[in-house]
Amino acid sequence: MGGRRWWVDLGAVAEPSLVAPLAAASVRAPVQPAAGALAALCSQLQHRDMLLCLDTCEQVLDAAAELAAALLRACPQVSILATSREPLGVPGELVWRVPSLGQWDAVRLFTERAALVRRDVGPLHDAADAVDAICRRLDGIPLAIELAAAWMRALTPAELAAGLDDRFRLLAGGPRGGVARHQTLLASMDWSYALLEPDEQRVFRRLGLFAGGFTLDAALAVCTGDGEQGTACTMLNAIGRLVDxxxxxxGEQGGRFGAHPRGGPGVRRGRRRPVHRRLRAADAGVLADQPGPSRRRRPARAAAGRRCTAAR
Incomplete structure (x- = not known):
């Protein structure tokens, strides 16, 4: 792709009205107060060949989608790459789900980050089994692996692997100056949870009771039983939005679902009891006041379109 590339970091934006002004400032487009930022962007970029990257759109999804759709209509040479936990929903959108790291890449990342906090760590050949177990239990999630590797300053790989039984308490203390949701694994999960609608939160909490995936019939029994309000249709709609x-x-074979590892490491496989205790507490309302709105490596899903592609 020819032309210039511009990056618009929306991670710190919570107010939808600030999306277009931030994008205009990022590409150095002068804004006339009477016309507004979106009109200025469309005018300035109308004849430019460029790639515009909109990073972390999920908390201002509607505003980001409006911006992308307007630019794609007005600027035929502009391509948009948007990272988001869910698709933007613009015409011609192409969605690519970024997978977790493969085992080899996960081990390499852990080893590299461990060497930064303890120079005498070496290649970790003698602890290969423990390092392999750490990366598998963290589902290849880069943020979780980096937080775990920081503990190599004080723990052996075997001790660290054993400590992952309570990973939400252990995996804390991200780099100073980083965004708050990347300081701990729990903060990253809370960010994702807080962005859900109330009915999505309720269904997500109930689905956390399943340790190895679930069928629709099992989900229906858990999410709509015991006097719960709602129908099979509303539950299916909620699951569809959680997939989005x-x-x-x-599931790969159809008919079965599982929790995404980035939505809460440990829910899908491995030792799950600490996570289930948290999910049950959430259902009782303990999480009502958890911090709200997971870094380039976090979430999960990418959205983009026609000349608008997505990745995360």
Whole structure:
């Protein structure tokens, strides 16, 4: 792709009205107060060949989608790459789900990050089994692996692997100066959870009771039983939205679903009891006041379109 590339970081934006002004400032497009930022962008970029990257759109999804759709209509040479936990929903959108790291890449990342905090760590050949177990239990999630590797300053790989039984308490203390949701694994999960609608939160909490995936019939029994309000249709709609938001994954063979590892490491496989205790507490309302709105490596799902492609 020819032309210039511009990056618009929306991670710190919570107000939808700030999306277009931030994009205009990022590409250095002068804005006339009477016309507005979106009109200025369309005018300035109308004849430019460029790639515009909109990073972390999920908390201002509607505004990001409006911006992308307007630019794609007005600027035929502009391509848009948008990272988001769910698709933008613009015409011609092409969605690509970024997978977790493969085992080899996960081990390499852990080893590299461990060497940064403890120079005498070496290649970790003698602890290969423990490192392999750490990366598998963290589902190849880069943020979780980096937070775990930081503990190599004080723990051996075997001790660290054993400590992952309570990973939400252990995996804390991200780099100073980083965004708050990347400081701990729990903060990253809370960010994703807080972006859900109330009915999505309720269904997501109930689905956390399943340790190895679930069928629609099992989900129906858990989510609509015991006097719960709602019908099979509303439950299916909620699951569909959780799939869109990359917190639930459809099974490869169809008919079965599982929790996305980035939606809460440990829900899908491995030792799950600490996570289930948290999910049950959430259902009782303990999480009502958890911090709200997971870094380039977090979430999950990418959205983009025609000349608008997505990745995360």
């Amino acid at each position: 938001k990359s917190l639930v994954l459809p």
